[in-house]
Amino acid sequence: MIDDFGQTLLVTLALAAFTTVILVVLGVPLAYGLAYSKFRGKAVIEAVVSLPLVLPPTVTGFYLLLAFSEESAIGSWLIHTLGMHLNFTFTGILVGSVFYSLPFMVHPVQSGFENLSASLREASLTLGKSQWTTLIRVLLPNIKPSLLSGLVLSFAHTIGEFGLVLMIGGNIPGQTRVASIAIYDEVESFNYDRANAYALVLLGVAFCILLLLFTYNKKLRTRILL
Amino acid sequence: MIDFHVQKTIHSVQGPLVLDVSLQIKSGEWVALCGPSGSGKTTLLRLLAGLEKPESGYITFDNEVWYNNRVFVKPQDRSIGFVFQDYALFPNMSIREQLLFALPDSRNQALVDELLELTGLETLAHRYPAQLSGGQKQRVALARAVARQPKLLVLDEPLSALDQETRLRLQDEMEKIHQHFGLTTLLVSHDAAEVKRLANRVVCIEAGKISKQGLPQELFASGSQPVLGKVIAIQTVEEQWLVTIQCGETKRQLLVADPSIQLGDRVWIRD
Numbered sequence: 001m002i003d004d005f006g007q008t009l010l011v012t013l014a015l016a017a018f019t020t021v022i023l024v025v026l027g028v029p030l031a032y033g034l035a036y037s038k039f040r041g042k043a044v045i046e047a048v049v050s051l052p053l054v055l056p057p058t059v060t061g062f063y064l065l066l067a068f069s070e071e072s073a074i075g076s077w078l079i080h081t082l083g084m085h086l087n088f089t090f091t092g093i094l095v096g097s098v099f100y101s102l103p104f105m106v107h108p109v110q111s112g113f114e115n116l117s118a119s120l121r122e123a124s125l126t127l128g129k130s131q132w133t134t135l136i137r138v139l140l141p142n143i144k145p146s147l148l149s150g151l152v153l154s155f156a157h158t159i160g161e162f163g164l165v166l167m168i169g170g171n172i173p174g175q176t177r178v179a180s181i182a183i184y185d186e187v188e189s190f191n192y193d194r195a196n197a198y199a200l201v202l203l204g205v206a207f208c209i210l211l212l213l214f215t216y217n218k219k220l221r222t223r224i225l226l
Numbered sequence: 227m228i229d230f231h232v233q234k235t236i237h238s239v240q241g242p243l244v245l246d247v248s249l250q251i252k253s254g255e256w257v258a259l260c261g262p263s264g265s266g267k268t269t270l271l272r273l274l275a276g277l278e279k280p281e282s283g284y285i286t287f288d289n290e291v292w293y294n295n296r297v298f299v300k301p302q303d304r305s306i307g308f309v310f311q312d313y314a315l316f317p318n319m320s321i322r323e324q325l326l327f328a329l330p331d332s333r334n335q336a337l338v339d340e341l342l343e344l345t346g347l348e349t350l351a352h353r354y355p356a357q358l359s360g361g362q363k364q365r366v367a368l369a370r371a372v373a374r375q376p377k378l379l380v381l382d383e384p385l386s387a388l389d390q391e392t393r394l395r396l397q398d399e400m401e402k403i404h405q406h407f408g409l410t411t412l413l414v415s416h417d418a419a420e421v422k423r424l425a426n427r428v429v430c431i432e433a434g435k436i437s438k439q440g441l442p443q444e445l446f447a448s449g450s451q452p453v454l455g456k457v458i459a460i461q462t463v464e465e466q467w468l469v470t471i472q473c474g475e476t477k478r479q480l481l482v483a484d485p486s487i488q489l490g491d492r493v494w495i496r497d
Contacts, residue, residue: 123315125300126302126308138316138318141318
């Protein structure tokens with residue numbers, strides 16, 4: 001049986017890992033579309049993607065809480081048609097996290113695409129390759145540092161989430177209780193040692209992934225320049 | 227045969243300009259496009275390749291419609307081999323991998339070996355673009371465009387960044403490839419000697435329109451036409467400037483009284 005401490009860390013890591021995987025699937029095509037297409041309303045999509053960067057997480061969380069509730073049209077549809085209860089569930093904080101961390105995946109990948117010479121993509125297309133083959137075989141392998149930045153930043157950012165998770169998920173052990181909320185909770189109850197244990201784990205994880213990012217990106221850049 | 231009439235407004239340094247070009251190129255023909263920078267040559271190649279969309283007109287290739295007011299065939303579905311001015315080699319692939327990637331049928335590895343041999347790249351096949359010289363990169367770009375087995379080969383100033391010796395060698399290789407694969411080739415070049423050597427026909431484009439066309443020998447007859455050159459050296463001689471200009475394979479020296487002339491300037495000169 002995992003204790004409360006382990007369970008909280010597990011929920012935190014699972015949330016960060018699932019969010020990152022979903023963001024690769026959603027964020028990379030979105031970044032591709034934003035980098036290479038011109039269409040009416042592109043600025044609106046870019047603004048929506050960037051909103052979490054400027055909006056307090058509690059504001060995002062508050063509106064998502066309202067949107068997921070049975071009283072709203074979206075929430076009612078989610079609950080009655082798909083049977084998805086998002087408020088105060090793990091799935092709910094996962095959906096919220098995906099939205100909240102979206103710019104951390106989309107921005108580095110989009111700027112990676114934009115910094116590549118446009119002729120690389122065009123060359124692949126004139127060689128008779130589809131957009132999908134071009135993305136997988138030509139573009140993504142040449143923006144590995146940006147892709148890695150996107151992965152690491154999304155993961156690290158999700159681990160540090162507080163306001164949004166608290167709004168949508170509350171503080172349910174084993175379900176929606178993540179480490180940053182647990183720290184707050186433990187400090188409130190004067191359990192400084194326990195809070196310190198959580199904080200140390202988060203500090204360690206954050207430092208290690210950033211270290212990995214910088215070391216690996218340096219290696220990648222050196223290899224590209226060689 | 228490629229038959230087209232395309233119109234598109236382009237935004238050049240001198241302001242907006244309407245590119246309006248109509249041309250027919252027979253199978254196996256080698257046509258050179260020349261004209262001053264910003265006259266629309268590269269845009270024309272991009273329109274033919276489907277990388278940009280004309281505003282009106284048509285493009286047909288061997289009775290296949292690539293573009294008209296109802297049809298727009300995507301670049302990946304046009305049988306074109308495009309050699310970009312910056313070569314556009316994929317940094318993540320070795321030379322052999324680039325050629326294999328370009329093959330329409332990945333089983334046809336014999337073509338890759340043949341192209342590596344034709345372009346003298348066999349010993350470098352495992353190298354990556356960052357490890358190659360300009361001339362070698364150009365060869366890879368050419369071999370890769372041909373590995374795609376196109377009917378039309380399009381070359382956008384492919385040799386402009388190379389030294390004279392490499393240019394001459396690569397002109398031989400381009401000629402060899404054009405003949406060997408029975409291609410129809412469209413080349414943008416500023417180099418009169420290169421055009422005379424390779425092309426069957428020259429089409430000059432100025433301000434978006436065809437200004438003249440004809441046999442290279444006629445159009446580039448010595449003395450009758452200004453030639454584009456690049457300033458490669460400037461010396462001061464008694465309050466004047468002795469300027470060395472590289473025009474194709476030849477160098478010319480002129481005394482100039484204009485103090486604004488700078489290294490790297492592109493200038494027209496007349497014999």
